[in-house]
Amino acid sequence: MSEAAIIPLDNVDPALVEELLDRAFEPMRHQRTAYKVREGVDWLPALSFAALDAREMLVGTIQCWPVALNAEDGRAHPMIMVGPVAVLPEQQGSGFGKALVTASLAGIDERAPLPQVMIGDAEYYGRFWGFTNEHTGGWSLPGPFEQSRLLVRSSNPAVLPERGTLGPWLR
Secondary structure, three states, X not given: OOOOEEEEHHHOOHHHHHHHHHHHHOHHHHHOXXXXXXXXXXXXXXXXXXXXXXXOOEEEEEEEEEEEEEOOOOOEEEEEEEEEEEEOXXXXXXXXXXXXXXXXXXXXXXXXXXXXXXXXXXXXXXXXXXXXXXXXXXXXXXXXXXXXHEEEEOOOHHHOOOOEEEEEXXX
């Protein structure tokens, strides 16, 4: 990734973001389970970024969302949903996605870090940022998903509920 810039996502025209997401994931992406998890909440501007190439063209985005794991006892455990991480198909493998995830996670306040959750490849996201599916086996989502791809990153995994359903954090 040479001569790229990572900028706040709220500096980018929302129509360009939607076009990039369509190209990266296909237009039917809105029917994916991840969209149901974050339904009705806005992305977090402080943790959401865009990648621009050397020509200052939009080539990637990351959005983070306020979600909660709703435990069986009715308690909501706030978390941050990381993703989607989207990079234009012709730019994938160029390091933009890695730079976006790194920028996003660096923005989390280390004094009171909420657990981060995502749907992704455990080997890749585990190797670079410590995400794991070790604690998510009893968690469910509001739609179909592969259990092995439900990942969490937490500075204190002991606080994570064993069971619950992930959904929007409606404070």
